[in-house]
Amino acid sequence: MPKRTATLVEGLRLGSKGLTNLRLAFALLILIILVNGGLLLKSFHEVKQGQKWVTHTHDVLSTAELVLSSLKDEETGYRGYYLAKGDDRFLEPYRAARSAIDRDMAHLQYLVMDNPQQTKNVEILKDAVYEKQAIMEKGLVKLRTTKDFESMDIEVLNEGRVSMDKVRVLAGNMKDEEKKLLTSRSENDRTSTSFVDSSLWASLFLNLFLAAIAYILLKRNSITQNEEKWMQEKLAALAVSLSGDLDLEELGKKTLQFFAATLNAPVSSMYHVEGALLRRISTYGFDEGLLQRTRERDLDEGMLGETVQNKRIFWLDEPPANYLKVNSDLGSGSIESLAVIPLVLENKTIAVMELGMLNSRSLPVEKLIERSSEIIARNMGSAENRSRLQDLLEETQAQAEELQTQQEELRVTNEELTEQATALNLSQDKLIQQQEELRQTNDQLEDQASILRDQQENLETKAEELETAKVALEDRAKALEQASHYKSEFLANMSHELRTPLNSMLILSTLLQENADGNLSEEQISFAATIQNAGNDLLSLINDILDLSKVEAGKLDIYIEDINLSNMAESLKRSFTPLAASKHLEFSIDMESGLPTEITCDQKRLEQIVRNFLSNAFKFTEKGKVAVQISRPAPDLELVRNSDRRNELIAISVTDSGIGIPIEKQKLIFEAFSQADSSTSRKYGGTGLGLTICRELAALLGGEMILKSELGKGSVFTLVLPQTYVASDAPAVVEHKPQRVVAPVSIASDSKTSDGNTYESHRIKDDRDDIKDGDKVVLIVEDDAAFIKILSAAAQKMGFKVLCAIDGDQALADLKNFKPSGVLLDMKLPGVSGLGLIETIKSTPATRHIPVHVISGVDVSQNALRMGALGYLLKPVSSDQLKGAFQKIEDMISRRVRRVLIVEDDERQRHAISRLIQGSDVETDAVGLAKEAHELVRKNSYDCMILDLRLPDKSGLELLDALAQDKTTIRPPVIVYTGKELSRDEILQLRRYSDSIIIKGVKSPERLVDEVSLFLHRVEAHLPETQQQLLQESRKGHKPFQGQKVLLVDDDLRNTFALMSALEPKGLKIHVARNGFEALAKLEEVEGIDLVLMDIMMPEMDGYTAMREIRKDPKKQALPIIALTAKAMRGDQEKCIEAGANDYLPKPIDLERLLSVLKAWLPQTGEF
Incomplete structure (x- = not known):
């Protein structure tokens, strides 16, 4: 063409005639070019339109297939719900498919709106789909209403089948119609393409240069369109190939076969993401060597793991020659390119493919792989759902088979019982025979009995004499009993008359010490403290008098248990070391080697005696030392009791370097209120009732007290008792039977009862000596020893270390010393009761985050949950309920992030509340409508809900009523946070649902932070500094009983x-x-x-x-x-x-x- 153009130019230069012809030629050329350009434009338009309609047809087919697939998924979820007997998890694919059908059906209507016939077909299909959905919805409502999962209405099943067949037929008709259109439009597209090619050739003859350019441009466009058409055909073929109920392996196999045929990929594999692993589910073209490699690999390993994480296709062009060989009977070769493709569904990688291709990478191949991965991922998601449903069905069948096996075992047991009954009848016959032999023996004995009658008459005479003496003794016993009764009444009335004024004195002295008005001097506060100390001393003395009276009457109960000597020694050392330091005295406790680890005794009474020894030793020692020695009795120690069993005795000696006791006074100090120095100028006080009670307690424990002392050199008090308590050793022992209160629970009674008898804190063997940092520790507070063992076993099975306490006082001590991860609590306890213990835990910053779960025979759940309890179970409880309680504690201590739902119609208030309680361990969802809140509670699990009562669509109380009636939701703890003034009736109504009610005011933010941190079990020390300050401010001016x-x-x-x-x-x-x-x-x-x-x-x-x-x-x-x-x-x-x-x-x-x-x-x- 350039050569021809140059010739024409040269002709123009030669003459005017040539110029005229050249002008005509150029004019003609321009005209032809314009005409050809018009034809080309028209051809391009027709080709583009043809391609558009081909794509449109593919979209219609694909969307119709999606509608049918989603309807199958919906039917699968419905069947799963029926087969699983009402498990709501199977309704998730049902609901998801229902939403997808509506979306795809709307899209299908939009696609066929240009075709009246197909529009009509879509309307018919839509009616059939909705008819099928209505049938399933009707069946679902019936299942939920009747709960009859054992049988199904045949008419409903047949109606559903006919409806589904109708949908399939209608969908097939639509697809047939579209396929006809596809054929027609493809033919038109080919015709248009042929016309374009002809036009291009004509242009080449007229203007080679321009025609070449036009040809190149047209050819490129044609290639692109052909590639797109090719891609659409391949995608349609892939969709058809993957249709049907395929499992993961079959789906993977068909996918790899498709790529092998389409992309010339002779070797490939597919991996499924399962937790932290990739499992190979399908391969194509692998030789034996590759198949022997591991089928599983870590999720973060190599190119596959990186592709899963990045969710992007990874290409390796021109891999090394030895990277992967393709072998066949005709020879072998290497791949030219490698693609690792993630299959992503809902922004989550569910599988990954590895394709080895003999061709180099190209743009059409990349586009096909990228678009086909979406179809494969969607089908794989459906396959996963079907696989999970199949697993659940198999599990149900296995359970049914196990039940049948148990029934067979029960039948065999019944047969064995029948055989035992037969053997019992034979034994009864033999027994009748033996009775006959005994009757004959009795006849012989009757003869001997006549001889004994004479002797009996003599005994009866003596018995009458004894009866007379017995009557006299009974009269004296009644007189003594009446005297004891008068003494008890006297002590009770005396206690009342003393305690009543003492109560006022102690309360008022406490108030004076607090100096709330700040109008007392330090000296006056000191006077008030002195009054209170004197009152407490008087109370202690009253309790000692009552103790002594019970000892003298033989009515003091002792409770025998195993006592660890090392633990007791350590406890004494912790208690008295500060006192020794304050008096600048040496203090030591030594244990002789070879002693048993434990002895059996009454721990409380034993410690009472030893502590009394130590108190007196420190009281009467100004300088030197106090020492405790635990050993066998020394050979030179004179014993009155058990002297023949020295190797079975334990001696606990307290030695001091104090003032000592004269020999003539040593017996007097065991008398009540006696003093070694009775002069008016004496330096030290007396021993009160302590040693008198200790002497009687030692006798009750089967032991004795021995005193050795020398004036001016000190004293040695020794308690000797058997290492194993024997009931015959003591004159009066009462077996321990814990009293049970069956009426409403006692909350916070004193750790000492009114008669001065401290509740026994029997230590049950637990894990307190084996607790290490990082252990999960649960404190079990329960007074029933048998139930404690059950709870301990369940806790240890769940991976907890166990602390056991049978009363509130011991529980408080264990909370202080061990800081357990959780508490399992009974309400009916001696000493500090259950509700009192919850109040103490939740009002103490160091322990308020510890989750407390209640298991009790008394229903005070509303009080306990309002005070911050994690859960409440009523006895008796099943093993599943116990497991659930421990699981709640486990979830609370292991879950780092708590979720809070804020329901407030004012957007600024919502943001303010969210900022107020925010933290690294708190996530918040905030809504302004009751409907939105109800939906969120149904879908999610929340640890706490903050609720305003004034909402646009309904009131907060109506929302709480709706949540209570909705059996599919679990209502979280509710904090009512409102500016509305509440009447008493409204408060009572809210109390049925709400755990806390806060009226918005000046101090309400501080109170809200306090309540939220309580229900979320947040560690106060870990809160942001601003929230800690709010809590401190809340407690300063907080009046919890305002207006009550x-x-x-x-x-x-x-x-x-x-x-x-x-x-x-x-x-x-x-x-x-x-x-x-x-x-x-x-x-x-x-x-x-x-x-x-x-x-x-x-x-x-x-x-x-x-x-x-x-x-x-x-x-x-x-x-x-x-x-x-x-x-x-x-x-x-x-x-x-x-x-x-x-x-x-x-x-x-x-x-x-x-x-x-x-x-x-x-x-x-x-x-x-």
Whole structure:
């Protein structure tokens, strides 16, 4: 063409004639070019339109196939729900497929809107699909309503089958119609392409240069369109190939076969992502050497792992010659390119393919691989769902087979019992024969009995004489018993008369010491402390008197248990080392080698004796040392009891270098209130009742006390007792039978009972000596030893180390010393009760994060959960429930992030609350509508929900009602956070659901942070500094009882004044009654009494009668009543509970215990 153009130019130069022809030629050329350009434009347009319609047809086919596939998935989920007997997990593919059908059906309508016939077909198909969905929905509703999973209505099944067949036929008709259109449009496309080629050739003859350019451009465009058409055909072929119910291996095999045929990939493999591993599920073209390699590999290993993580296709062009060989019978060769393709579904890599191709990488190949991976991933996701469903079905079948095996074993057992019954009948026949032989023997004995009758007559005469003596002894015993009764009554009344004023003195001295108004001097505060110390000494003395009276009456109970000598020695050392340091005395405890590790004795009484020895030693020693020696009795030690069993005795000696005791005074110090120095100028006080009680306790334990002392050189007190307690060694022993309270639980009674008898803290063997840093430790607080063993075994099976405590006092000590990971708690405990223990744990910053799960026979779940308990189970409990309780504790301590749902209609408030409680361990979801909140609670699990009552679509109370009625949701702990002023009725309604109610005010953010951290079990020390400051501010001015009404019933004005002085500053409104009659009148007169503090011993009507009268009123069945008594007799607590009290506190009242009781029973609501 350039040569021809040059010739024409040369002709123009030769003459005007040539110029004219050249102009004509150029004109003609330009005209032809314009015409040819128009034809080319038209051809291009037709080809483009043809390609568009081919693509459109493929889209219609693909979308129709997706609708049919999603309907199959929906039917699969429906069948899985039926076969799994109502397991909601199988409804997830059902719901997902339902959403996908709506989306794909809408897209299908959009695609065929240009074709009236196909539009009509789509409408018919849509009706058939929705008909099928309605049939499944009807069946699902029926299953949920009847819960009958054993049978299925044949008509429903047949109706569903016919409907599904109809859908398949309609979908097939649509696809047939589209295939016809595809054939027609492909033919038109080929015709257009042929016309374009002809036009190009014509242009070549007219203008080689321009035609060449046009040809190149057209050819490129044609290639691109052909490639796209090729790609669409291949994708359609792949979709058809992967259709059907294929498992993962079959799907992988067909996929690799497709790529082998399409991309000339003779060697390939596919791996499925399973947890942290990649498992090879299919290969193509592998030789034996490659197949022998491991089928599994780590997820982060090599190119495959990197592709899974990056979710991008990895290409390796021109791999090394020895990288991978392709072998066949005709020869071998190397691959030219390698592709590692991730299969990503919903932004998650579920599998990865490795293709080795003989051709180099090209753009069409890359596009085909990229677009086909989406189809493969989608089909693989469906295959995974089908695989999971199949596994669950097989598991169900295996369980059914196991049940059948157990039934067969039961039948065999019944047959064995039948055989045993036959053998028993034979034994009975033999026994009848033996009875006949015995009858003959009895006849012989009757003869001998006649001889003995004469002797019996003589014995009867003597028996009458003994009976007379017995009657006389019984009269004396009754007289002694009556005297003992009078003594007990005297001690009880004396205790009441002393404790009543003592109660007022201790409470008022405590208030003076606190100096809340700040108007007392240091000296006056010191006076108040002196008054309180003197009162406590007097209380201790009263308890000692009661102890001594029980010892003398032989009614002091002792409880035998295993005692670890090393642990006891360590406990004594910890207790007395500070005292020794303060007095600058040496203090040591030594144990002789060869002693047993444990002895059996009453630990509390043993420690009481040794501690009394040590207290006296330090009291009477100014300089030198105090030493404890645990050993066998020395050979020169004179023993009165058990002298023939020295090798079975343990001697505990306390030696001091104190003032010593003269020989003539050594017997006197064991008498009550005796003193070695009785002069008015004596330097030291006496021993009180301590040594007198110790001497009696030593005898009860089967041992004895020995004193060696020399004036001015010191003393040695030695306790000798058997290493194994024998009941015959002691004159009076009462077997330990823990008392059980069956009425409402006692919350915070003193660790000592009113009669001075400390509750026994029997140590049950646990893991306290084997606990290391990093161990998961659970503290089990339960007074039933048999149940403790069950709980311990369950805890250890779950991987916990176990601490055991049978009362609240020991539990508090273990909490302080060991900081367990969780607590399993009974409500009915001696000493500090369950609710009191929860209050102590949750009010202490160092322990409030520890999760507490309750297992009890008493239902006070609302109180316990409001105070921060993790869960509540009522006895009896099953092994599954126990496992669930420990699993809750495990989840709470192992889960680092807590989730909180904020329901607030004000967007600024939502953001403010979210920022207020935010932290690295807290995730928040915030919504403004009740409907949105309900949906989130149904889908997700939350640790806490913060709820405003004023919402646009419904009130917060209506939302709580809806959540309670929705059996498919688990309602999290709820904190009501609202600016609405609440009436008493509204508060009572909210109390059914809400664990805390906060009225928005000046201090409400601090209170909200406090409550959220409580329910999330957050470690306060790990909170952000701003939140820690908020918690501290919240506790400074917090009045938890603001506005609560308490009725105080007590006839002693001193007690009334003291308690009012202590409680009114806490925000309580106190109403006073002087006896039971006035209390009943006050309850009728004053509306809204929240709690009653009831004294027992009152004139006119006592506390027992008043409580019974209150409980007769149905409206006051739920009114909390706390009994207060100063009468120190056994059984007072049980009598109070039986009369209707919810709790019991002995006088003198400990203010901390009283406040714990009030927090447990009074709802804390108000503005903060």
